[in-house]
Every structure is written in C-alpha cells, then in structure tokens.
Amino acid sequence: MDIIKAAQALSGAERILIITGAGLSADSGLPTYRGLGGLYNGETEDGLPIEVALSGPTLRRDPALCWKYLAEIGRACLQAEPNAGHFAIAELQRRKPGAWVLTQNIDGFHRRAGSPPDRLIEIHGQLSPLSCMGCGKVDERPLPSLLDQPLPPRCLTCDGVLRPAVVLFEEMLPESELTALQQQVQLGFDAVLVVGTTASFGYILEPVWRVRQAGGSLVEVNLQATEISPLADVLLQGRAADVLSQLVRHISSD
Ligand SMILES: [Zn+2]
Numbered sequence: 001m002d003i004i005k006a007a008q009a010l011s012g013a014e015r016i017l018i019i020t021g022a023g024l025s026a027d028s029g030l031p032t033y034r035g036l037g038g039l040y041n042g043e044t045e046d047g048l049p050i051e052v053a054l055s056g057p058t059l060r061r062d063p064a065l066c067w068k069y070l071a072e073i074g075r076a077c078l079q080a081e082p083n084a085g086h087f088a089i090a091e092l093q094r095r096k097p098g099a100w101v102l103t104q105n106i107d108g109f110h111r112r113a114g115s116p117p118d119r120l121i122e123i124h125g126q127l128s129p130l131s132c133m134g135c136g137k138v139d140e141r142p143l144p145s146l147l148d149q150p151l152p153p154r155c156l157t158c159d160g161v162l163r164p165a166v167v168l169f170e171e172m173l174p175e176s177e178l179t180a181l182q183q184q185v186q187l188g189f190d191a192v193l194v195v196g197t198t199a200s201f202g203y204i205l206e207p208v209w210r211v212r213q214a215g216g217s218l219v220e221v222n223l224q225a226t227e228i229s230p231l232a233d234v235l236l237q238g239r240a241a242d243v244l245s246q247l248v249r250h251i252s253s254d
Contacts, residue, residue, distance in 0.1 A: 003243070006234040007250035009217035013190035015098035017211070018089055019204055020240075023196020023222060025105050027241035028080040044069065055169040060133075063152040063161040070164065071147050074127055077107040078144055085195065086113035088244035092251065093119060100184055102204070104197060106166045121177050121184075123203065125166040134160020173203070185210060191217040196240045198226045221247070 010016060022030070044053045046065060052058060059066040090113045093099045101110050102121045108128070110120055128143045132155035139146070139155065139162055146153040146162070153162040167173055185207045192211045199205060205228070212218060212231055220232040221243045229235050236243045 017189040021104045021197025056171040067151040082109035082113040083241040085240040085244040088248040090114035130162040132160040
C-alpha cells in the first residue's frame, strides 16, 4: 500500500524538508491560488489583472486599490483555521527534530498549528503584523481591527501606509528566508515531502532535485499528478488533510 511505502521512506529519514503550498490550505476552505492572486480568476472588478492590483508598484501608486484585494485575502485567512494536515505536519516535526517546513502560504497556519518558528521558512512572507512603509515601525494592532478601518490602514506615528510582510507581484523573495533555505539545503535532506503544490518554482525544484540526486526519498501529496510526480517515490493522491493524518500515524520517531 502506498501510504505504508511513503511512511517507511519518511520513517528512515532524519532530515526531512516538508514543502507546502495552497493545496494544503485549500482544505481549510481557502481558495487555491497562484502566488497571492488566485482568489480571483483573471481580472479584478477594477478591470486590472490581479497580478497588477496585488503588485508592489500598485501598492505604492494606489495603496487603497491594492489594499482592497489585500484585505479580502486577509479576511479569508482570518475566517479560516489550520486543518488536520497542518497539525499532522507539526506532529511530524515534534517526532523528527530535523524536519523543516518550507511554505508558499501566507496564512500563518503552520505557526498556529504548532510548527516551531525556528524550523519554518515562509518564503512568501506572512500577513501580520503590518509595518509602516514610511517610518518602518511595526504596528501591533490586531489585523481584524486594522481591516475594519478605512483602507489603506495607516501608521499611528507618521500616517504612512501600512503593509504586510508578504511578497507581492513584482517583489523579491525575502533575503532572510532565502538564506535560511539555502543553508538548510546545503546541509542536505534525507527526504522531501511535497504537499499541495505543483512546485514549479526554482527555489522548490532545486531542493527536490538535490535530494533526489543524493539518493533521498521524495513523497508527494497532491490531488492530481504534477510535474514532479515522475520524480516521486510515492504519489499519494487525495486531500492533504486526510492523507497527512494517516501518513503521520504510520511514521515512527526514530
Ligand atoms: Zn510610520
């Protein structure tokens, strides 16, 4: 049975890189999306492609417009909760002190489910807290109250526009997260567990290739086969929340 085969591959590994994407949070009711944009198909109601509305240049040029869509994403995340898949991953990390999470998601669900922040790489950033684009100050007010005010939310100190530390379209990935990822990839992983992502970005494909070349295992959990499926030892097709809970039950800690 595939789940046993996958569990065996991960049981024998000490260092595991768990790569998660939108498909994991889809089981929490969040829509799957490409980057930040998939809450929408194609154009926004303002007639702009979402890649333009949710871009760094638009945030600077027309912060109210960009924030209209940022706030929708914020509200969707605030209404949702981590699911059994996030909790199973946190449990796997408790049993495997060498297990790291690399996520494309900005919803913060891994932290809420108990994944240790020092073994979590949020490559697209996180929605809260907000900080000021003018003076740089971090705003400690809770996100729901900031979203209830007229948009864009503004800094109490200098009235500058606040923004979340997420990677908008046309923005660079955060240096700190890229460095952390690079360091861990160089240390090597015995196995990769890919969950809910097509993994079509270089920063994801590279660690996957490296682990494969070094003889490590690759386990994939996705609804459908993806472009990395041909590389995988096992493809577990199904909802991440269901599959991961079963998988982790079969994994021993040593
Ligand atoms: Zn400020």
